[in-house]
Amino acid sequence: MQEKVGITTTIPVEVIYAAKMVPVDLNNLFIKDDHPQALVEEAELKGYPRNICTWIKGIYAAVLKNKDINTLIAVTQGDCSNTHALMETLQLAGVRVIPFGYPFDRDYDLLKLQIEKLMAALGVTWQQVDETKKRLDLVRQQVWQLDQLTWQQDRITGWDNHLYQISCSDFNGDPEKFGQAVAACLAKALDRPQINTELRLGYIGVPPIMDDLYDYLEERGARVVYNETQRQFTMPFNTSDLVEQYRLYSYPYGIFYRLLDIKKQIALRQLDGIIHYAQSFCYRQIEDLIIRQQLNLPLLTLEGDKPNKLDARTRMRLDAFLDMLR
Numbered sequence: 001m002q003e004k005v006g007i008t009t010t011i012p013v014e015v016i017y018a019a020k021m022v023p024v025d026l027n028n029l030f031i032k033d034d035h036p037q038a039l040v041e042e043a044e045l046k047g048y049p050r051n052i053c054t055w056i057k058g059i060y061a062a063v064l065k066n067k068d069i070n071t072l073i074a075v076t077q078g079d080c081s082n083t084h085a086l087m088e089t090l091q092l093a094g095v096r097v098i099p100f101g102y103p104f105d106r107d108y109d110l111l112k113l114q115i116e117k118l119m120a121a122l123g124v125t126w127q128q129v130d131e132t133k134k135r136l137d138l139v140r141q142q143v144w145q146l147d148q149l150t151w152q153q154d155r156i157t158g159w160d161n162h163l164y165q166i167s168c169s170d171f172n173g174d175p176e177k178f179g180q181a182v183a184a185c186l187a188k189a190l191d192r193p194q195i196n197t198e199l200r201l202g203y204i205g206v207p208p209i210m211d212d213l214y215d216y217l218e219e220r221g222a223r224v225v226y227n228e229t230q231r232q233f234t235m236p237f238n239t240s241d242l243v244e245q246y247r248l249y250s251y252p253y254g255i256f257y258r259l260l261d262i263k264k265q266i267a268l269r270q271l272d273g274i275i276h277y278a279q280s281f282c283y284r285q286i287e288d289l290i291i292r293q294q295l296n297l298p299l300l301t302l303e304g305d306k307p308n309k310l311d312a313r314t315r316m317r318l319d320a321f322l323d324m325l326r
Contacts, residue, residue: 006069008059008086009079010169010233011100012115012246016073018132019122023170024069030058031209036307039065046089053282054209054306056082063090071096073118078102078252080282098122102252112243133242136171139179143168143234146186151225151269154196155189158203158224159214165230166207195223199325200270202226204262204291205277205284209304216310222322226269228262255287259294266297273298273325280305298325 005016006026016023030036036058042065043057044050063069074087076099087097098121103110119129143164150156164182171178199222206229214224229251237248250258266274274297278285288301300321302314310318 003071004066004069004173006059006063006072006095007170008072008074008083010249010251011073011075012118012129012242013170014129014132014136014242015115015118015122015124017136017175018119018124018128021071021122022173024066024173025170026059026062026069026072027055027207028166028169029066030055030062031211031307033058033062033065040306048089053080053082053279055206055279056080056086058307060086060089063095064093069095071098073098073100075252076101077104102246104254106247106253106257108243108247111247115243115246129242130240133240133245136175137235139171139175139182140168140234140236142179142182142186144236146182146189147231147234147236149186149189151200154194154223154225155192156185157195157214158201158218158227160185161224162203162207162214162227162230165227165234168233168235197221197223199223199272199322200225202228202262202266202269202271202274203277204228204258204274206279206282208277208302209279209307210310210314211307212309213302216315216318217322220319220322222272222325224275226265226271228258228265231265232261255290256294259291262295266295271297273300273321275299275321276301278303 002020002022004022004024006024008026013023030039033039039061040054040057042061048057072090072095074083074097091097100118101114146156146164150161197218201222201224203224232249232251235245235249237245239245250261274295276288276291276299278288278301280303292299
């Protein structure tokens with residue numbers, strides 16, 4: 001049985017697959033649990049503060065619950081700073097922790113060094129990693145096509161766009177099986193009529209902790225045709241250079257680099273408005289003031305805390321935003 005390796009966010013997953021291991025995106029593991037809120041409460045009972053990001057608490061409890069995850073690759077630079085304490089508490093619980101950092105200035109040589117340190121920790125070579133990248137890129141290309149069908153032909157829902165793109169962080173542990181699921185979705189999309197919604201929206205920020213946002217918007221005549229971070233998980237860069245691929249990947253770098261891609265996609269996809277999601281107790285909430293000054297488009301900022309449905313206040317704000325766009 002292949003060893004499972006937990007990851008706290010998207011990292012060079014080619015290295016894990018090259019080592020004949022199975023990556024597990026711990027964010028997805030947490031949020032797909034039958035009782036994600038119970039995991040949050042379990043972490044708080046263990047001593048995690050209430051005013052700490054729910055994703056961190058959920059990841060901690062999810063790893064403890066899934067006893068077959070004994071190794072963790074944690075992003076120490078380019079993601080949540082609370083990951084440092086998450087690493088330490090899981091190390092205390094007997095989990096092997098491997099750090100990985102994205103250089104703030106996107107320096108090629110520093111990023112290559114980080115990737116090579118990860119390769120050394122898992123015992124793989126560049127040849128193995130490059131061969132694995134070719135294997136994963138075949139699946140990524142299908143997801144790129146799915147994204148194109150979302151905004152060019154209006155045949156993919158905002159939720160499906162979100163779901164298949166976000167799954168590219170670990171390919172659900174089986175790239176070929178995941179690729180088959182994407183192919184089936186594409187086949188169904190080509191057979192269904194176009195999705196007619198009045199408003200075209202973009203979603204930026206970390207993926208939402210509420211699972212009914214996309215459906216709620218579409219019930220009200222709006223559809224998300226651009227998911228910023230989720231799209232970045234698909235590595236939509238078409239480069240054979242693994243280091244350059246993760247240098248182009250925008251999520252772990254500064255907001256101004258992210259905005260370059262966001263502005264390009266706003267124009268390309270002809271968006272009517274933007275929803276910026278910020279997780280409670282996350283430093284990325286501060287970036288909202290920069291985003292508002294840099295984007296010349298109507299923008300609604302949503303904040304989420306615990307895994308749940310949209311509350312009444314958020315629904316009212318969404319309704320008012322859509323009415324304003326109309």
